[in-house]
Amino acid sequence: xxxxxxxxxxxxxxxxxxxxxxxxxxxxxxxxxxxxxxxxxxxxxxxxxxxxxxxxxxxxxxxxxxxxxxxxxxxxxxxxxxxxxxxxxxx
Numbered sequence: 001x002x003x004x005x006x007x008x009x010x011x012x013x014x015x016x017x018x019x020x021x022x023x024x025x026x027x028x029x030x031x032x033x034x035x036x037x038x039x040x041x042x043x044x045x046x047x048x049x050x051x052x053x054x055x056x057x058x059x060x061x062x063x064x065x066x067x068x069x070x071x072x073x074x075x076x077x078x079x080x081x082x083x084x085x086x087x088x089x090x091x
Contacts, residue, residue, distance in 0.1 A: 005036055
């Protein structure tokens with residue numbers, strides 16, 4: 001694991017604010033600092049929840065907007081279905 005994102009072999013980090021192509025908005029001036037900061041326990045749990053639920057990660061308003069904009073299914077209310085394992089015991 002890499003301690004700083006700019007030294008990671010798989011991450012793309014531009015060199016300076018506004019220098020990155022493909023940003024829909026101006027790149028924040030503290031982008032690399034933001035990438036390198038450690039997340040608190042609460043934020044880590046929110047990220048894990050988003051991954052487990054296959055939902056966007058962000059503020060509640062941003063998530064709601066993303067779900068509406070991209071036609072995503074809001075699966076917060078329904079638990080993930082587990083695959084049924086066939087009974088292999090002889091009957």
